[in-house]
Amino acid sequence: MIIIDRFEGKWAVIEYGDVTFNFPRELLPEGAKEGDVLSITVAFDEQATEGQSKKIDKLVNDLFNLFFLPVEIANKVATHHQARLLGRAFG
Numbered sequence: 001m002i003i004i005d006r007f008e009g010k011w012a013v014i015e016y017g018d019v020t021f022n023f024p025r026e027l028l029p030e031g032a033k034e035g036d037v038l039s040i041t042v043a044f045d046e047q048a049t050e051g052q053s054k055k056i057d058k059l060v061n062d063l064f065n066l067f068f069l070p071v072e073i074a075n076k077v078a079t080h081h082q083a084r085l086l087g088r089a090f091g
């Protein structure tokens with residue numbers, strides 16, 4: 001059973017067997033009180049997960065592009081520097 005043991009500010013202290021944990025009070029049904037037995041259903045939100053994944057992918061790509069040049073630009077820079085070095089060595 002999942003039981004509301006007590007409230008501490010914005011948190012409900014929940015008992016589940018031998019374990020207690022904090023749960024946001026605002027997520028409980030209106031009128032929930034100490035001693036109430038809760039029924040909790042957990043569901044997978046596929047659409048929200050996909051959106052979150054895309055958001056994280058964009059952040060990683062933006063961070064990567066901040067520190068590393070795109071391959072095309074990196075190749076041009078490398079070719080330019082190689083030409084300058086060769087010019088110095090043989091020029």
